[in-house]
Amino acid sequence: MANRLHHPRPLRDIEDWAEVCGIEELYGLKPEHLNDDRLGRALEDLEQYFEEINTALAMHVIIGYCHFMLLLSLIQLARPLKYWLSSFSCIRHNYNSKR
Secondary structure, three states, X not given: OHHHHHOOOXXXXXXXXXXXXXXXXXXXXXXXXXXXXXXXXXXXXXXXXXXXXXXXXXXHHHHHHHHHHHHHHHHHHHXXXXXXXXXXXXXXXXXXXXX
16 A cells, blocks of 8 residues: 555566665565565455455545534534624625525
């Protein structure tokens, strides 16, 4: 995943990428341990868990979005009512919707 986010490279160049990007310093993984065969086998092993991973990731995004919307609602409620109402020009200027 770090490869895809930081500087995408094909799996065949993963060792070179790991050396250039300092993966050993960041994650404690030696670049020679990250080869295309090993990564391919790891991805094949993870394939059986794809549905659970996908579901967990989707739930994490949905919960994060709900938390954001709740926070946004709380911020709006915390503002005094007159400031909230004054943001509507039709109320501020007493405009009629039939005009």
